[in-house]
Amino acid sequence: MAVLKINGEDKIFENAVPSTLKALLELLKVDEATVVAEVNGQIIPRNSFYNTILKDGHKIELIRFVGGG
Amino acid sequence: MAKLNKEQFEAMLIERHGKSVHEKLKSAIIGIAGLGGLGSNVAFSLARIGIGKLVIADFDSVEPSNLNRQQYFIEQLGTKKTAALTENLLKINPYLKIEGHSLKLTAGNIPEIFADCSIITECFDKADQKQMLVETVLNKMNDVITVAVSGLGGYGRSNEIQTRKISDRLILVGDGKSGLESGFSLMAPRVAIAAGHQANAIVELILES
Numbered sequence: 001m002a003v004l005k006i007n008g009e010d011k012i013f014e015n016a017v018p019s020t021l022k023a024l025l026e027l028l029k030v031d032e033a034t035v036v037a038e039v040n041g042q043i044i045p046r047n048s049f050y051n052t053i054l055k056d057g058h059k060i061e062l063i064r065f066v067g068g069g
Numbered sequence: 070m071a072k073l074n075k076e077q078f079e080a081m082l083i084e085r086h087g088k089s090v091h092e093k094l095k096s097a098i099i100g101i102a103g104l105g106g107l108g109s110n111v112a113f114s115l116a117r118i119g120i121g122k123l124v125i126a127d128f129d130s131v132e133p134s135n136l137n138r139q140q141y142f143i144e145q146l147g148t149k150k151t152a153a154l155t156e157n158l159l160k161i162n163p164y165l166k167i168e169g170h171s172l173k174l175t176a177g178n179i180p181e182i183f184a185d186c187s188i189i190t191e192c193f194d195k196a197d198q199k200q201m202l203v204e205t206v207l208n209k210m211n212d213v214i215t216v217a218v219s220g221l222g223g224y225g226r227s228n229e230i231q232t233r234k235i236s237d238r239l240i241l242v243g244d245g246k247s248g249l250e251s252g253f254s255l256m257a258p259r260v261a262i263a264a265g266h267q268a269n270a271i272v273e274l275i276l277e278s
Contacts, residue, residue, distance in 0.1 A: 034200050043208050066243075066250060068220070
Protein backbone atom coordinates (compact mmCIF):
# COMPACT_ATOMS: atom_id res chain seq x y z
CA MET A 1 0.00 0.00 0.00
CA ALA A 2 1.17 3.53 -0.77
CA VAL A 3 -0.22 6.97 -0.06
CA LEU A 4 -0.16 10.43 -1.63
CA LYS A 5 -1.53 13.41 0.25
CA ILE A 6 -3.47 15.29 -2.40
CA ASN A 7 -4.90 18.70 -1.45
CA GLY A 8 -4.72 17.71 2.19
CA GLU A 9 -6.43 14.33 1.84
CA ASP A 10 -4.81 10.90 1.80
CA LYS A 11 -5.26 8.99 -1.43
CA ILE A 12 -4.39 5.32 -1.03
CA PHE A 13 -3.00 3.14 -3.82
CA GLU A 14 -3.06 -0.65 -3.51
CA ASN A 15 0.38 -1.29 -4.95
CA ALA A 16 2.46 1.76 -5.74
CA VAL A 17 1.76 5.43 -6.34
CA PRO A 18 1.63 6.56 -10.00
CA SER A 19 5.21 6.87 -11.23
CA THR A 20 5.05 10.51 -12.32
CA LEU A 21 2.94 13.61 -11.85
CA LYS A 22 1.71 13.21 -15.42
CA ALA A 23 0.60 9.63 -14.69
CA LEU A 24 -1.27 10.81 -11.58
CA LEU A 25 -3.16 13.49 -13.54
CA GLU A 26 -4.09 10.92 -16.19
CA LEU A 27 -5.37 8.60 -13.49
CA LEU A 28 -7.43 11.42 -11.97
CA LYS A 29 -8.66 12.35 -15.48
CA VAL A 30 -7.44 15.93 -15.02
CA ASP A 31 -6.39 17.93 -18.08
CA GLU A 32 -2.80 18.90 -17.31
CA ALA A 33 -3.17 22.13 -19.30
CA THR A 34 -5.49 23.48 -16.59
CA VAL A 35 -3.53 22.56 -13.45
CA VAL A 36 -0.91 24.31 -11.38
CA ALA A 37 0.84 21.60 -9.38
CA GLU A 38 3.00 21.65 -6.29
CA VAL A 39 4.92 18.64 -5.02
CA ASN A 40 6.31 18.84 -1.48
CA GLY A 41 5.97 22.62 -1.54
CA GLN A 42 7.66 23.16 -4.88
CA ILE A 43 5.81 24.47 -7.95
CA ILE A 44 6.32 22.09 -10.86
CA PRO A 45 6.26 23.68 -14.33
CA ARG A 46 3.76 22.02 -16.63
CA ASN A 47 6.50 20.92 -19.04
CA SER A 48 8.12 18.91 -16.21
CA PHE A 49 5.03 16.94 -15.18
CA TYR A 50 6.21 13.95 -17.21
CA ASN A 51 9.57 13.62 -15.44
CA THR A 52 8.50 14.55 -11.91
CA ILE A 53 8.81 11.28 -10.00
CA LEU A 54 6.27 10.58 -7.26
CA LYS A 55 7.01 8.51 -4.17
CA ASP A 56 4.99 7.12 -1.29
CA GLY A 57 4.16 9.91 1.18
CA HIS A 58 4.61 12.87 -1.18
CA LYS A 59 2.39 15.90 -0.62
CA ILE A 60 0.71 17.23 -3.72
CA GLU A 61 -1.36 20.35 -4.26
CA LEU A 62 -3.38 20.53 -7.46
CA ILE A 63 -4.95 23.88 -8.29
CA ARG A 64 -7.46 23.40 -11.10
CA PHE A 65 -8.70 26.14 -13.37
CA VAL A 66 -11.98 26.22 -15.23
CA GLY A 67 -12.69 28.74 -18.00
CA GLY A 68 -14.48 32.06 -17.67
CA GLY A 69 -13.44 35.64 -17.08
CA MET B 70 -12.87 67.89 -18.38
CA ALA B 71 -11.61 67.49 -14.80
CA LYS B 72 -13.79 69.43 -12.40
CA LEU B 73 -11.75 68.21 -9.46
CA ASN B 74 -8.10 69.11 -9.66
CA LYS B 75 -5.53 66.63 -8.40
CA GLU B 76 -5.36 68.09 -4.89
CA GLN B 77 -9.16 68.13 -4.58
CA PHE B 78 -9.42 64.56 -5.85
CA GLU B 79 -6.82 63.36 -3.32
CA ALA B 80 -8.53 65.30 -0.55
CA MET B 81 -11.76 63.45 -1.37
CA LEU B 82 -9.97 60.07 -1.15
CA ILE B 83 -8.23 61.01 2.11
CA GLU B 84 -11.54 62.09 3.60
CA ARG B 85 -13.01 58.72 2.66
CA HIS B 86 -10.11 56.39 3.49
CA GLY B 87 -7.83 58.24 5.89
CA LYS B 88 -4.35 59.49 5.04
CA SER B 89 -2.30 56.39 5.81
CA VAL B 90 -4.60 54.11 3.81
CA HIS B 91 -4.59 56.58 0.94
CA GLU B 92 -0.78 56.75 0.89
CA LYS B 93 -0.50 52.95 0.75
CA LEU B 94 -3.06 52.64 -2.06
CA LYS B 95 -1.42 55.50 -3.96
CA SER B 96 2.01 53.86 -3.85
CA ALA B 97 0.74 50.49 -5.13
CA ILE B 98 1.44 49.23 -8.66
CA ILE B 99 -0.93 46.44 -9.70
CA GLY B 100 -0.86 44.29 -12.84
CA ILE B 101 -4.05 43.19 -14.59
CA ALA B 102 -3.61 40.29 -17.02
CA GLY B 103 -6.65 40.16 -19.30
CA LEU B 104 -9.20 42.96 -19.68
CA GLY B 105 -12.50 41.10 -19.97
CA GLY B 106 -15.25 40.73 -17.40
CA LEU B 107 -12.83 40.25 -14.53
CA GLY B 108 -10.07 42.64 -15.57
CA SER B 109 -12.28 45.59 -16.53
CA ASN B 110 -14.27 45.32 -13.29
CA VAL B 111 -11.16 44.94 -11.10
CA ALA B 112 -9.66 47.98 -12.83
CA PHE B 113 -12.78 50.08 -12.20
CA SER B 114 -12.70 49.29 -8.47
CA LEU B 115 -8.99 49.98 -8.13
CA ALA B 116 -9.22 53.25 -10.10
CA ARG B 117 -12.02 54.52 -7.87
CA ILE B 118 -10.15 53.97 -4.62
CA GLY B 119 -7.01 55.72 -5.83
CA ILE B 120 -4.51 52.96 -6.61
CA GLY B 121 -1.36 54.68 -7.89
CA LYS B 122 -0.67 52.78 -11.07
CA LEU B 123 -2.17 49.96 -13.12
CA VAL B 124 -0.27 47.90 -15.68
CA ILE B 125 -2.98 46.50 -17.97
CA ALA B 126 -2.54 43.96 -20.77
CA ASP B 127 -4.78 42.33 -23.40
CA PHE B 128 -4.42 41.75 -27.14
CA ASP B 129 -8.15 41.94 -27.90
CA SER B 130 -10.50 44.63 -29.15
CA VAL B 131 -13.97 45.34 -27.76
CA GLU B 132 -16.59 43.05 -29.34
CA PRO B 133 -20.39 42.96 -29.08
CA SER B 134 -20.24 39.72 -27.06
CA ASN B 135 -18.27 41.54 -24.33
CA LEU B 136 -20.99 44.03 -23.50
CA ASN B 137 -23.07 41.72 -21.27
CA ARG B 138 -20.43 41.87 -18.53
CA GLN B 139 -17.42 44.01 -19.39
CA GLN B 140 -16.94 47.69 -18.61
CA TYR B 141 -17.00 49.01 -22.19
CA PHE B 142 -19.52 50.94 -24.26
CA ILE B 143 -21.15 50.40 -27.67
CA GLU B 144 -19.25 53.34 -29.14
CA GLN B 145 -15.99 51.52 -28.25
CA LEU B 146 -16.67 48.43 -30.41
CA GLY B 147 -13.57 47.65 -32.45
CA THR B 148 -11.28 49.68 -30.16
CA LYS B 149 -8.34 47.93 -28.51
CA LYS B 150 -9.30 47.03 -24.95
CA THR B 151 -6.19 48.67 -23.52
CA ALA B 152 -7.17 51.99 -25.16
CA ALA B 153 -10.89 51.68 -24.36
CA LEU B 154 -10.28 50.78 -20.72
CA THR B 155 -7.71 53.55 -20.31
CA GLU B 156 -10.29 56.04 -21.61
CA ASN B 157 -12.94 54.77 -19.18
CA LEU B 158 -10.63 54.61 -16.17
CA LEU B 159 -9.44 58.17 -16.70
CA LYS B 160 -13.04 59.35 -16.61
CA ILE B 161 -13.27 57.84 -13.12
CA ASN B 162 -9.83 58.92 -11.90
CA PRO B 163 -7.95 61.30 -14.21
CA TYR B 164 -4.86 61.10 -11.98
CA LEU B 165 -4.42 57.32 -12.22
CA LYS B 166 -1.21 56.23 -13.96
CA ILE B 167 -1.89 53.53 -16.55
CA GLU B 168 0.60 51.51 -18.57
CA GLY B 169 -1.18 49.62 -21.37
CA HIS B 170 0.22 46.67 -23.31
CA SER B 171 -1.81 45.57 -26.32
CA LEU B 172 -0.25 42.15 -26.88
CA LYS B 173 -0.62 38.48 -26.10
CA LEU B 174 0.83 37.64 -22.70
CA THR B 175 3.16 34.65 -22.64
CA ALA B 176 5.39 32.88 -20.13
CA GLY B 177 8.23 34.71 -21.88
CA ASN B 178 6.97 38.31 -21.62
CA ILE B 179 4.98 38.31 -18.35
CA PRO B 180 7.99 38.83 -16.02
CA GLU B 181 9.14 41.84 -18.04
CA ILE B 182 5.76 43.50 -18.58
CA PHE B 183 4.74 43.25 -14.93
CA ALA B 184 8.25 43.79 -13.50
CA ASP B 185 7.18 46.82 -11.40
CA CYS B 186 4.07 45.18 -9.93
CA SER B 187 3.80 43.78 -6.40
CA ILE B 188 0.54 41.98 -7.23
CA ILE B 189 -0.66 40.55 -10.53
CA THR B 190 -4.29 39.64 -10.95
CA GLU B 191 -5.21 36.82 -13.32
CA CYS B 192 -8.24 37.86 -15.36
CA PHE B 193 -8.11 35.54 -18.37
CA ASP B 194 -11.00 33.65 -19.90
CA LYS B 195 -9.40 30.33 -20.88
CA ALA B 196 -8.34 27.75 -18.31
CA ASP B 197 -4.97 27.00 -19.90
CA GLN B 198 -4.09 30.71 -19.96
CA LYS B 199 -4.97 30.99 -16.27
CA GLN B 200 -2.66 28.04 -15.61
CA MET B 201 0.12 29.65 -17.66
CA LEU B 202 -0.02 32.97 -15.82
CA VAL B 203 -0.13 31.49 -12.32
CA GLU B 204 2.67 29.03 -13.05
CA THR B 205 4.81 31.81 -14.56
CA VAL B 206 4.33 34.24 -11.67
CA LEU B 207 4.95 31.61 -9.00
CA ASN B 208 8.00 30.21 -10.78
CA LYS B 209 9.65 33.27 -12.26
CA MET B 210 8.63 36.29 -10.21
CA ASN B 211 9.91 36.00 -6.64
CA ASP B 212 7.89 37.95 -4.07
CA VAL B 213 5.06 38.78 -6.48
CA ILE B 214 1.60 37.70 -5.37
CA THR B 215 -1.06 36.56 -7.83
CA VAL B 216 -4.83 36.70 -7.35
CA ALA B 217 -6.47 34.22 -9.74
CA VAL B 218 -10.01 33.08 -10.50
CA SER B 219 -11.50 29.66 -11.19
CA GLY B 220 -15.26 29.19 -11.48
CA LEU B 221 -17.62 32.14 -11.90
CA GLY B 222 -20.10 31.05 -14.59
CA GLY B 223 -23.87 31.19 -14.43
CA TYR B 224 -26.08 33.08 -11.99
CA GLY B 225 -27.22 32.81 -8.38
CA ARG B 226 -25.09 30.88 -5.86
CA SER B 227 -23.45 34.16 -4.86
CA ASN B 228 -22.11 32.75 -1.62
CA GLU B 229 -20.34 29.87 -3.35
CA ILE B 230 -17.79 32.32 -4.71
CA GLN B 231 -15.00 32.35 -2.18
CA THR B 232 -11.57 33.86 -1.65
CA ARG B 233 -9.04 31.25 -0.52
CA LYS B 234 -5.40 31.74 0.40
CA ILE B 235 -3.63 28.81 -1.24
CA SER B 236 -0.15 29.96 -0.24
CA ASP B 237 1.68 33.19 0.66
CA ARG B 238 1.82 34.02 -3.05
CA LEU B 239 -1.43 32.66 -4.44
CA ILE B 240 -4.98 33.78 -3.66
CA LEU B 241 -7.73 31.88 -5.48
CA VAL B 242 -11.22 33.29 -6.03
CA GLY B 243 -14.26 31.44 -7.38
CA ASP B 244 -16.39 28.36 -6.81
CA GLY B 245 -13.81 26.09 -8.46
CA LYS B 246 -16.29 24.43 -10.78
CA SER B 247 -18.67 26.65 -12.80
CA GLY B 248 -16.62 26.79 -15.99
CA LEU B 249 -17.36 27.42 -19.65
CA GLU B 250 -16.46 23.75 -20.27
CA SER B 251 -19.46 22.68 -18.16
CA GLY B 252 -21.85 24.78 -20.22
CA PHE B 253 -22.07 27.80 -17.94
CA SER B 254 -22.43 31.18 -19.60
CA LEU B 255 -20.92 34.35 -18.23
CA MET B 256 -23.18 37.10 -16.89
CA ALA B 257 -22.40 40.51 -15.42
CA PRO B 258 -23.59 39.92 -11.84
CA ARG B 259 -21.64 36.77 -10.99
CA VAL B 260 -18.54 37.91 -12.92
CA ALA B 261 -18.64 41.19 -10.99
CA ILE B 262 -18.90 39.30 -7.69
CA ALA B 263 -15.71 37.41 -8.53
CA ALA B 264 -13.99 40.61 -9.69
CA GLY B 265 -15.08 42.26 -6.44
CA HIS B 266 -13.47 39.42 -4.51
CA GLN B 267 -10.27 39.92 -6.49
CA ALA B 268 -10.14 43.69 -5.99
CA ASN B 269 -10.98 43.30 -2.31
CA ALA B 270 -8.19 40.71 -1.85
CA ILE B 271 -5.77 43.13 -3.53
CA VAL B 272 -6.75 45.97 -1.18
CA GLU B 273 -6.27 43.66 1.81
CA LEU B 274 -2.84 42.62 0.56
CA ILE B 275 -1.79 46.25 0.03
CA LEU B 276 -3.03 47.50 3.37
CA GLU B 277 -1.87 44.59 5.49
CA SER B 278 1.56 43.99 4.00
